[in-house]
Amino acid sequence: MGRIVYAAAMSHVLHPPYYEKNVGPHGKRMVEELIAVVRDMGRELAARRPDALVVIADDHLNVFSFDAVPAMCVRIGRSVSRMAQEGAIEFDRALDGLAAPLDHAFLSPLTVLHGDRAMTPLVPFWVNCFVAPLPSARRCFAAGQHIARVVADGPWNVGVIATGGLSHFPELSLARVGESDPEFDRRVVGWMERGDHASLTALTTKELHATGSHELLNWMVLLGAVAPARARVRFFGEMGRIDLAALAWDH
Numbered sequence: 001m002g003r004i005v006y007a008a009a010m011s012h013v014l015h016p017p018y019y020e021k022n023v024g025p026h027g028k029r030m031v032e033e034l035i036a037v038v039r040d041m042g043r044e045l046a047a048r049r050p051d052a053l054v055v056i057a058d059d060h061l062n063v064f065s066f067d068a069v070p071a072m073c074v075r076i077g078r079s080v081s082r083m084a085q086e087g088a089i090e091f092d093r094a095l096d097g098l099a100a101p102l103d104h105a106f107l108s109p110l111t112v113l114h115g116d117r118a119m120t121p122l123v124p125f126w127v128n129c130f131v132a133p134l135p136s137a138r139r140c141f142a143a144g145q146h147i148a149r150v151v152a153d154g155p156w157n158v159g160v161i162a163t164g165g166l167s168h169f170p171e172l173s174l175a176r177v178g179e180s181d182p183e184f185d186r187r188v189v190g191w192m193e194r195g196d197h198a199s200l201t202a203l204t205t206k207e208l209h210a211t212g213s214h215e216l217l218n219w220m221v222l223l224g225a226v227a228p229a230r231a232r233v234r235f236f237g238e239m240g241r242i243d244l245a246a247l248a249w250d251h
Helices: 016-022 025-048 104-114 136-155 182-194 197-201 206-211 216-226
Strands: 003-010 052-057 072-074 121-127 157-163 231-238 243-251
Touching: 003 025, 003 072, 003 121, 003 136, 003 216, 003 231, 016 025, 016 052, 025 157, 025 231, 025 243, 052 104, 104 121, 104 157, 136 197, 136 216, 182 197, 182 216, 182 231, 182 243, 197 216, 216 231
Parallel strands: 003 157, 052 121, 052 157
Antiparallel strands: 003 243, 072 121, 231 243
């Protein structure tokens, strides 16, 4: 019988020079603090010795295009070709040389989590967080419950990681680039600490869009997989341009 041996969620903004350029020295320091916490979480992950790592994240139109965006998608295979991008921004240029056609939402946390250790076999789980119609929070939670059942029915010990957020660019509007919604972020993190999954699954697509919390859908999948466990907050920071967090679940 398989089991989930490690579960965590974290922001995937792990490129300090980008935030030094766009936010200032305090942005760089905050991202460096987050990186230190995620690196420590990686050591905890390694100690649990998972056979595979399910990574739940979104795609910034690097893998899928507007004419074919699934609500959710699981990658199945043994090998992949490297993704190359012309004119990539700083986040995705950091992926040069990595042997996977995945967005920075997947790979920037993985490189920090694993450090110089061998990469755990990956099961990428994409969630559509940007292109309407989006899956609901309740549907994402149900997908996580299904992941938990699949793991329990199998022979493997599995880690589950979700990435993204917290709030940034409310309403995905260029006019609101540089804004976040710290009040909303404090509320949802509190719900995770208390295991208040009813409030989390009741969040509407409109609420997530208005607050810039679209990537919370990735976290909803993980919450379904670990419910009814409560979160431990390892890091929380209000940067202004984006709020950052790293949480873990004892499961």
